[in-house]
Amino acid sequence: MCLTISPWRPYKRLRFSGVRIVTLAEGEVGELHVGLKGTMNAVFLKDLAQKTWRGLEACARQGKSGGDLCYGYDLVRAFAPDGTFTPGLRRINTEEAAVVRRIFTECVAGKSPRAVAQALNKEGIAGPQGRTWGPSTIYGNWRRGTGFLNNELYAGRLI
Secondary structure, eight states: OOOOTTTOOOOOOHTTOOOOOOTTTEEOOOOOHHHHHHHHHHHHHHHHHHHHHHHHHHHHHHHHOOSSSOEEEEEEEOOOSSSOOOTTTTEEEEHHHHHEEEHHHHHHHOOOOOHHHHHHHTTTTTGGGGGGOOOHHOOOOOTTTOOOOHHHHHHHOHH
């Protein structure tokens, strides 16, 4: 069972109790404000989501990273000649890239993701974000494209 809590309910309770809501920008808030502002905020969030998606897509089309980097890459902080920041640039981290190659080589040779993770942890090699290695870090989820073996970027495809 799913309950939906209406944004009107707290407002109505306050009004019934005789409490006035006053803001610096709008003055006293009435029923019209609650409905109109709620609608305007919903439209703003939808528009913001579309603009964010369009920006990420533009980065990907230019071969740049639109978000977080994956293991084996470093973020490059660079400025264009006009002084503006150039987002999405990355370079290969040679130490981490050697670990990525090792993971793929050992998995192709028949070693399980669990065995590869245990070996990396035993050798003290830090995993992504400094964490320990686990089988799901290496295999991940093929539907979501997570994990080393399912990451499209390691196959040369920027999604």
